[in-house]
Amino acid sequence: HATRNSIVVTADILLADRCLKAGASVIAPNGKPFTPNSIGSAVATRAIMADLRAGGDVVGGPPPFSNADRSRFLQALDEAMAALLAEAHSGAGGKAKAPASAAKVSSARTPSRMS
Numbered sequence: 001h002a003t004r005n006s007i008v009v010t011a012d013i014l015l016a017d018r019c020l021k022a023g024a025s026v027i028a029p030n031g032k033p034f035t036p037n038s039i040g041s042a043v044a045t046r047a048i049m050a051d052l053r054a055g056g057d058v059v060g061g062p063p064p065f066s067n068a069d070r071s072r073f074l075q076a077l078d079e080a081m082a083a084l085l086a087e088a089h090s091g092a093g094g095k096a097k098a099p100a101s102a103a104k105v106s107s108a109r110t111p112s113r114m115s
Helices: 013-021 039-054 067-091 100-107
Strands: 007-009 025-027
Touching: 007 013, 007 067, 013 025, 013 039, 025 067
Parallel strands: 007 025
Antiparallel strands: none
């Protein structure tokens, strides 16, 4: 149900691809954005890793979540929300309210929930 007024947080590369095609902003949990320019290589890398795993090769997973990942995620989320708000305001002559999806994401980002 993602639209161009959505911010999607996912590590699922194929889901990120579908959401980008729907016009959503997509951020990985480590804060790295998925973009139309980067998603192709991410999908290709995913396919290569799946082939390696299917062939019996042992490949490691992602590195542990770090404080740098947390900071990068919060920065990327703030930037994505600011872009959505700016688009909403410019699209309605500066009189638009924040998209409902931005309000939901914003309320989930309280310090007590992010610690």
